[in-house]
Amino acid sequence: MTEAFGDWDGSIADARRVQAELATRLRLRDDFPKPPRWLGGFDVGFEDEGATTRAAAVLLDAQTLEPIASELVRLPTSMPYVPGLLSFRELPALLQALRLLPHAPDLVFVDGHGIAHPRRLGIAAHFGVVTDLPTVGVAKKVLTGTSATALHDMRGAFTPLRDGREQIGWMLRSKPRCNPLVVSPGHRVSMASAAELVMRYTTTYRLPEPTRLADRLASRRDG
DNA sequence: GCGACAG
DNA sequence: ATCTTGTCGC
Numbered sequence: 001m002t003e004a005f006g007d008w009d010g011s012i013a014d015a016r017r018v019q020a021e022l023a024t025r026l027r028l029r030d031d032f033p034k035p036p037r038w039l040g041g042f043d044v045g046f047e048d049e050g051a052t053t054r055a056a057a058v059l060l061d062a063q064t065l066e067p068i069a070s071e072l073v074r075l076p077t078s079m080p081y082v083p084g085l086l087s088f089r090e091l092p093a094l095l096q097a098l099r100l101l102p103h104a105p106d107l108v109f110v111d112g113h114g115i116a117h118p119r120r121l122g123i124a125a126h127f128g129v130v131t132d133l134p135t136v137g138v139a140k141k142v143l144t145g146t147s148a149t150a151l152h153d154m155r156g157a158f159t160p161l162r163d164g165r166e167q168i169g170w171m172l173r174s175k176p177r178c179n180p181l182v183v184s185p186g187h188r189v190s191m192a193s194a195a196e197l198v199m200r201y202t203t204t205y206r207l208p209e210p211t212r213l214a215d216r217l218a219s220r221r222d223g
Numbered sequence: 224g225c226g227a228c229a230g
Numbered sequence: 231a232t233c234t235t236g237t238c239g240c
Contacts, residue, residue, distance in 0.1 A: 043230090044230070045230090046230090081229090081230060082228095083227080083228040083229070083230090084228075084229080086229055086230055089230080090230070111229085111230075112229050112230065113229055116229085117229080118228095122229065123229075123230085137229090139229050139230085140229080140230090141228090141229060141230090142228090142229080143227095143228065143229045144227090144228080144229095182229080
């Protein structure tokens with residue numbers, strides 16, 4: 001569990017070096033069971049004014065989208081939030097939650113960016129590289145990149161998110177009249193599949209079921 | 224130098 | 231992320 005950050009020396013500057021190095025191991029091609037049978041949803045929340053990090057992991061049946069197991073892990077927060085270095089703050093708790101699930105999912109959705117990141121290693125990509133599980137990043141806001149200013153207000157509409165000429169993700173209207181999601185592949189998932197997968201597992205809410213359920217647990221708004 | 228900046 | 235009730239619009 002300490003291998004998630006390689007030989008990181010603990011500094012902010014070195015964290016960026018580690019990210020660039022780990023991004024080298026990303027495989028952006030579909031490499032997961034089709035159709036997947038088990039989906040995983042991951043998200044993090046905080047309590048005690050941020051002193052405690054709370055990670056939620058949910059395992060769902062991909063066919064019914066019903067959760068079959070869920071885990072909650074609480075750890076003392078070890079690092080402040082620094083844009084671009086989110087995984088160094090939240091990944092440890094997420095990995096522990098993953099281990100508690102009855103078995104590993106074969107496709108994972110993480111709340112946050114995949115490769116739509118300055119060094120192409122958002123938390124979803126980082127999660128995928130260290131676990132070697134297929135991952136997709138589902139964020140609510142853009143961290144880096146630009147896209148068309150207008151997007152059809154129809155469920156399923158999408159437009160590329162680019163950094164220069166390179167496409168790093170998609171702006172996806174998962175639900176009418178709701179701000180679009182920022183979807184990007186993490187590991188072992190292609191750019192084209194990332195958006196399709198998110199839509200496939202989205203019902204009537206803005207967020208796809210895996211991430212929506214994990215969100216509810218991590219944010220204590222569960223019932 | 225001046226903004227922007229996942230959760 | 232988190233602190234928080236009502237309220238406008240579909």
